[in-house]
Amino acid sequence: xxxxxxxHTITKDLARYAENSxxxxxxxxxxxxxxxxxxxxxxxxxxxxxxxxxxIAKNIILELSSGEYIVVHLAMTGRLLxxxxxxxxxxxxxxxxxxxxxxxxxxxxxxxxxxxxxxxVLNQSEFNNLLSKYGPEPLNPNLTDEQFLNILISKKxxxxxxxxxxxxxxxxxxxxxxDALWIAKIHPTTHTTxxxxxxxxxxxxxxxxxxxxxxxNRGISMSDxxxxxGKKGNQQNFFRIYSxxxxxxxxxxxxxxxxxxxxxxxxxxxxxxR
Ligand SMILES: [Zn+2]
Numbered sequence: 026x027x028x029x030x031x032x033h034t035i036t037k038d039l040a041r042y043a044e045n046s047x048x049x050x051x052x053x054x055x056x057x058x059x060x061x062x063x064x065x066x067x068x069x070x071x072x073x074x075x076x077x078x079x080x081i082a083k084n085i086i087l088e089l090s091s092g093e094y095i096v097v098h099l100a101m102t103g104r105l106l107x108x109x110x111x112x113x114x115x116x117x118x119x120x121x122x123x124x125x126x127x128x129x130x131x132x133x134x135x136x137x138x139x140x141x142x143x144x145x146v147l148n149q150s151e152f153n154n155l156l157s158k159y160g161p162e163p164l165n166p167n168l169t170d171e172q173f174l175n176i177l178i179s180k181k182x183x184x185x186x187x188x189x190x191x192x193x194x195x196x197x198x199x200x201x202x203x204d205a206l207w208i209a210k211i212h213p214t215t216h217t218t219x220x221x222x223x224x225x226x227x228x229x230x231x232x233x234x235x236x237x238x239x240x241x242n243r244g245i246s247m248s249d250x251x252x253x254x255g256k257k258g259n260q261q262n263f264f265r266i267y268s269x270x271x272x273x274x275x276x277x278x279x280x281x282x283x284x285x286x287x288x289x290x291x292x293x294x295x296x297x298x299r
Contacts, residue, residue: 026099026100026101026198026199026249026250027083027099027103027198027244027250028083028196028197028198028199028200028201028239028244028245029082029083029162029164029195029196029197029198029201029236029239030201030236030239030240030242030243030244030245030258030260031099031239031244031245031250031252031258032080032083032084032085032099032196033080033240034240034243034244034252034253034258035085035105035252035253036078036079036080036085036086038107038252038253038254039078039085039087039105039107039133039253040077040078040079042107042124042126042131043075043078043087043107043124043126043133044075044076044077044078045074045075045076045126046074046075046124046125046126046131047072047073047074047075047124047125047126048070048071048072048073048074048075048089048122048123048124049071049072049123049124049125049130050071050122050123051066051067051070051071051120051121051122051123052120052121052122052123053066053119053120054118054119054120057119057120057140059119059140059143059144060120060144066146069091069093069146070089070095070122070146073089073090073091073093074089074090075087075088075089075090075124076088076089076090081155081156081159081195082159082162082191082195082196083098083099083191083195083196083198084096084097084098084155085097085098085099085105092148092149093146093147093148093149093152094146094147094148094152095122095144095145095146096143096144096145096146096147096152096155097135097142097143097144097145098142098143099137099142100137100139100141100142100143101139101141101142101249102117102137102138102139102141102142102249103135103136103137103141103142104117104134104135104136104137104249104250104251105133105134105135105136105253106133106134106136106251106253106254106255107131107132107133107134107253107254108131108132108134109130109131109132110123110130110131110132112132115134115136115255116136116138117136117137117138118134118135118136119135119136119137119140119144120134120135120144121133121134121135138249158191158192159191159192159195160176160190160191160192160193160194160195161176161194161195162194162195162196163194163196163197163229163232163233163236164196164233164236164237168229170222170225170226170229171222171225173225173228173229174220174222174224174225176193176194177193177217177220177225177228178217178218178220179193180193180217181216181217181218182216182217183213183214183215183216183217183284184206184211184212184213184214184215184216184217184220184228185202185203185206185213185214185284185285185287185289186284186285187217188202188205188206188232189202189285189287196236197232197236199267199287199288199289200245200247200260200264200267200268201232201235201236201239202232203266203267203289203290203291204231204235204264204265204266204267205228205231205232205234205235206228206231206291206296207265207266207290207291207292207295207296208227208231208234208235208265209224209227209228209230209231210227210295210296211224211227211228211296212291212293212296212297212298212299213282213284213289213291213296214282214284214298215298215299219299235265238260238263239258239260242258242259242260242262242263243256243258243259243260244258244259244260245258245260245261246258246259246261247261247268266279266290266291266292267290268290269290272292272294272295274292274295275292275294275295277292277293277294277295279291279292280292280293
């Protein structure tokens, strides 16, 4: 499942190709029922210029000259692929946009096998509504340890649940959270009321370390994720404890539990429950 570093990687690459391009054509696969009005979608997209490409949490945003926004969320199995015109079809293509920039023509293909993701066009007020759903990101340099702690304790729950709650902290996903908790020596079921200022400091630092490393390694490719060009990321080769059986720090057996149905790894020795 693409998390912040994966979506960041796609967005950065896409910005180079799509910014200042013109949308020439839009195709929607007839099996894709999430777009309810294909003609309306075409009318709103074709002949628009893509002014900027950016990211909000795990949403990829293409801002258009009309003032509207294309929003793509990859959810579980979504892919966004950039192909030269005439490239063979990709699996599970749902929406395809033809872009022209300086005489070069590309197809931006939104593919999604299980269709939990979305491809949407939002007007300004719908876009503002989307923005209001997300908490700050750990990578935001203005986020202080103090603010981070206040956000964490504002939800009475296990620390892992809060970190995955996008309305509290945006962009952190399961594998990055699992590894960050291990670095910060915090047991994933620790109740937020037991967190100290020092925990928040360590955890924010560990979260930034994992997200920045994930970005450097172009994301995690465990199952479906590939980048804009169909290539895999490398972060799965640098997991700290996620998917491991033996702790790399103390050689103890790693424990596996489920929290909110998400697989969670921790070392009882390095992350004792208080
Ligand atoms: Zn350990």
